Amino acid sequence: MRVLVAEDETVNRMAALALLRRAGHSVVAVEDGPSAVAAATDPNGDGFDLLLMDLGLPGFDGDEAVRRIRSHPTTTNAAPRILMLTATATPDGLERCRACGADGLLTKPLRLDALETALSNNVSNNATSGAPSEDSAAFAPNAIAQMRDLLPADRANALIAKTADTLRQYRTILADAWTNGDPRAAGAMAHKIAGVSGQYGCIALRRAAQGLETALERGGIVDGARTALALLDDAYGPALSYLDRQTQG
Structure with a gap:
């Protein structure tokens, strides 16, 4: 897949790039909302199969970026899958995900198995966790x-x-x-x-x-x-x- 990752946190962005590229995907990374919209709607670009969009981005938030991407002429007929990324899946975050037109929400850390689970669902606005199941553990x-x-x-x-x-x-x-x-x-x-x-x-x-x-x-x-x-x-x-x-x- 061609994947666009919008993540402002450097260490998380680098980890996501390594993870996705090792899995065989072609990945482009941006750091803010305006850059995400520009990359996703570029009429001269190759387009993307999947967008991984951090909910909180500089410039404007990820949910606003999704709204602009969904309404743009270049993406209305070939709409990519969009999954939001967030460190905390709060009720507010889930509602923002539903309202903006994203296909689902992943909680950080990004894990390939959680990503595959989310993509296997046709449409899901529930949170899929990448965190370990041992909630009482200090380290994973x-x-x-x-x-x-x-x-x-x-x-x-x-x-x-x-x-x-x-x-x-x-x-x-x-x-x-x-x-x-x-x-x-x-x-x-x-x-x-x-x-x-x-x-x-x-x-x-x-x-x-x-x-x-x-x-x-x-x-x-x-x-x-x-x-x-x-x-x-x-x-x-x-x-x-x-x-x-x-x-x-």
Whole structure:
């Protein structure tokens, strides 16, 4: 298949490219909503069989990109399958997926088996999870093992190290948003942390980040969110240590 991946998070985009290309697909990647629309509707392009669209993109969100793609003259007669990607399958995200005209929703991390399950359904707006089923586990070693199967050792190590650096940066940005009393910015950063950590097998951190995002959406910076932030902090150190160890293996 020809696949368009719209994902603004560098480490997740690189992982998706490696995964899909190893599976034999031809892949084009973009980083924002306007670029996704331009690539999908290019009258001189070869078109795409599948679009994997992050729900939250710079420029404009993925669901707005889908609306523009679906209504464009170049895609109305040869409509590609479109699956949304999100770190957290909230009721709001599911509704946005239904409303924009996407064919389904995948929760990160992207996994080939979850993608195949979603594509085997004719039309489905329910979430298909790429996360491991062992919800109580702190780590999912198969996530990085799969990456090592797809990439040379030096590239895999560089990507894992970049992921750890990215998570450290995001924790600093989240702390600044919290100090400034900005629950929207803090929630957006928690969403990013969930997406990155899940892609690289840090399940406890992913779960804690999802909990913080939900708490901030429900009540802002109040006691419930403070408890969720403490859980996030508890998960952060072990996750970073885990990633650092992987680069030494």
